[in-house]
Amino acid sequence: MSMLILKLFLAPGLVVASSLAGRRWGPSLAGTLVAMPIVxxxxxxxxxLEHGPSFAARAAGASLLGLVSLALFTVVFAKLSQASRTRHWAVTLLVAWAGCLAADLVLSLLAVPPLVALCLSLTATAVGVKALARIRTEALPPAPAPPRWDLPARGAATALLVTALTTAASQLGPDLTGVLAPFPIGTSVVATFALAQGGPAVAVATLRGVLRGLCGFAAFCFLVAALAKPLGGAAAFGIAAAGTLVLQLGLGRLRTALTARRSTLSPRAGRLLPRRPAAGPGEDDHEVSAAG
Known part of the structure; x- marks a missing residue:
């Protein structure tokens, strides 16, 4: 019973919390939070808990490869949301899911050490960041009032997907379970609601936040993969969670400092710095908040 409660409430609760944070501080922060290993x-x-530390360590190593697919999902979803303004959000989601799942199945066949998988995931993240930076979006529209069923629907969708994957873990094995663990469950929920309720600009801002959070995600998976066997599950997950938080805070401070420095230097070196497309109202503020 306690395991079922974890499946039904832990990850959904974290997704709902990230959604509430997004309403308060913007879609970019929601994307960053949901990209953390909250699912x-x-x-x-x-x-x-169900299969032991060795299973978890192997699955965590495979999850690093799953982050490659997650980066692919963000790019495909963002591109389609821009190119298919008149299509239903379900078309964008299903095509992005299909691409992600195909990549997961291919990546699950690879057998590489966690360090190699970490390098591959970070490379994919960097490529994704560059791809989304090229997408020009309109100014962020005012956030619409969400319907009453919004948060319950997000939580229910997350609970369904998490329960399905964890229940099938014994049949899938550690490698495929690990690759599918970063499958965009929370990201799909948040990005799809962003697209359906706010439009392409909000969806792209959310997905940019997702990519900013993937470095911490990768650190979490790598630490679990390296520490679960020698230290046990509880210690490995505790250290991984703490390390992820420290890394994200450090990257956030660095990003904030670089943004401030760019703002300071821009008036003096306007001819040397490339002009950025005009940001939507508060968009830069959302990015700083997401970093911090």
Whole structure:
């Protein structure tokens, strides 16, 4: 019963919390939070409780490869949301899911050390960041009032997907379970609602935040993969969570400092710095908030 409660409430609760944060501080922050291991972390933790630290360590190593697919999902979803303004959001989601799942199935066949998988995930993240930076979006529209069913629907969708994956873990094995753990469950929920309720600009801002959070996600998976066997599940997950938080805070401070420096130098070196497309109202503020 306690395991079922974890499946039904832990990850959904974290997704709902990130959604509420997005309403307060903007879609970019929501994307950054949902890119943290708030869904994959519980999935790996549940598999550790059910199958042991060795299973969890191997699954966490495979999850690093799954981050490659997650980066692919963000790019495909963002591109389609811009190119298919008249299409239903479900078309964008299903095509992005299909591309992500195909990549997951291919990546699950690879057998590489966690360090190599970490390098591949960071490379994919960097490529994704560059791809989304090229997408020109309109100014962020005012956030519409969400319907009453919004948060319950997000939580229910997350609970359904998490329960399905963790229940099938014994049949899938650690490698495929690990690759599928970063499958864009929370990201799909948040990005799809952003597209349906706010439009392409809000969806792209959310997905940019997702990519900013993937470095912390990768650090979490790498630490679990390296520490679960020698230290046990509880210690490994505790250290991984703390390390992820420290890394994200450090990257956030660095990003804030670089943004401030760019703002300071821009008036003096306007001819040397390329002109950025005009940001939507508060868009830069959302990015700073997401970083911090």
């Amino acid at each position: 994959a972390g519980p999935i790996l933790g549940i598999t550790c």
